[in-house]
Amino acid sequence: MNLNNQDDFNLAYLGQFDDKITNLLIDLSSNQASNLQSGKSNRKISFLIAECFQNVIRHSDNLEKIENNDFFLLKKAGNVFYIFSINLIKKEKVQKIENAISTINELDKDELKKMYLKELENSEISDKGGAGLGLIEIARKTNNKLIFDFTESESGDYLFHFLTTLNLSNEDEESTSNELIFNFKKIYSKMLAKNTLFFYKGDFKQNTILPILSIVEANYLPSNFSKSNSKKMYLVAIEALQNISRHSLEKENKKEGTFTIKEHDNNLVIEFSNLVSGSIKPELENEFNYLISLDEESLGDLYKKRLKTILPSNQISSKVGLIEIIKNAGKNNIKFDFKSSENEDNNFIYNLAVSFSMN
Template identity: 30%
Template structure:
């Protein structure tokens, strides 16, 4: 059996602690299809419903997500290079009362200038001018070759009530990477210097994060409250994204255990009525999928959980199977969640040892990171 490397276990808490309790961050990297887009939207939606009271605001956020996702889907260049630095990205972040939506995709260098000009044009118009331009394009029917006409950009600017933040990153002679960021709720059009700075920080932040995720081959990262609704949405994204094969099935099974682990056991001193704070990310290397979860646990439980994990990690296949059967047959065990059955199952399905880490956070709580992987066949 292979030992899952501990290399990225420290990263988990760093990523997790980027997001304050009550906020969330959801990032998807990879190829975008309409089917997947729908699933991403439903996940974002179920998160929004819990935070956003005003349905008008919810609608605006939703609209901008749809538009952004469509942009990526439509404009992702059919590149033969499957390099992960070419992967499209969609991110939605809730930072206190701001919602930041970022998309990213590759673009051929020859198109950069014209896109930049269009973005600058949109950014220089005020609300009335945007409305007028919108009407003009609709009536002249002037469409771009991708059917966009820049209408999407105009609508995004209108609905967010904000300037569009963008950035182009040079990849190589042929490609650049295009980031587009929108922030909601709107602020006034006249922005002060502090706001401008904050805006550029949000862009720098997501670019930095995308580079980390790229380096670690992370495809999907959810950082926020875990409840059954979110879990089902995350699972359906995985189901929609992966080819149905042996490895995908295993990833799915293990994900279920990891995610439900967080929603059942992960807790923190703050009242969490609609889920427990945690993080889950899925990475893909050449030969395996790597699954990582992180959540708080009371420090007083750490010794027990650690002991159980060590015992289970030391078992060979026969012992794991015997242990599994014993719990099934034990009539005194009504609820198996305290028996470590989930860990045993994880080991059997992954054929790997479970990597883990505990980090003390304060006098009461620790952060528990769990990682395993599934071979790609």
């Protein structure tokens, strides 16, 4: 997944789902859905997202505390929203879930409504509170078949893959359910292989940045870092995310970028990328190379000079953001590069990766 793909929006999370992270992911997903859609379909998407989270949380069996197996992905491409989840379940549950979904998939709209009402009346509440109502509601709201499959894990338990699609236009989808689920599983495997814990691609408005920062703060800082290091990482995240929002090339009223968190060699690496115009590439490259070439003292002097310079009112950027990132992360922990964009002749993808040691 990168900026070159044609999706309007991607959000992927790999890890544990406690109440806090679940709520933050629901906030961010719903925020994005409302940035992309309005009115009735937006409410529908928010409902489906919440329902899907309930599905992951309520039916995941915390088997021997195997870490990082649960997965959530939200994607919008063209007129279709996809919500994909993976969770680990016990072998005994496979048949029950399979039967429930197969039954739902055989029913038409009216039959689903009848089943829903019947379930409401005599719902057999399981110990985790689910009664299949959620699955029926997903099928009713999407007007689509529920797509799922199971794979056996090494431990003998099962990974339950579940895909919800919501087509906002009346056109038929081109991909078959097998193709779809195969592609989503591929993304999961790739993230697992690369130790990618969080991925976001989309528009960077302040209302997106804030929930992303809350996710960083709640989920990645406390367990991994000392107070000082976690503050540094948070400050770098603020700076780099707002940088995308301010300086990314605007296309169709959107300032698009990606934000990734991964683990690598006992470091937590945060990566940012966004599209920049070919005309500002030399300036940005020179500035970065210059700042990196400075020793700590000279960088501090430049920081002071730029902070104390009174800017003309039409100049917003004081050029201290990048210095702030370098000061907080340490210049040896930062990498940046430019890649030419596959879709745009004169533009570049600016990529910044910052590592923080988890020791």
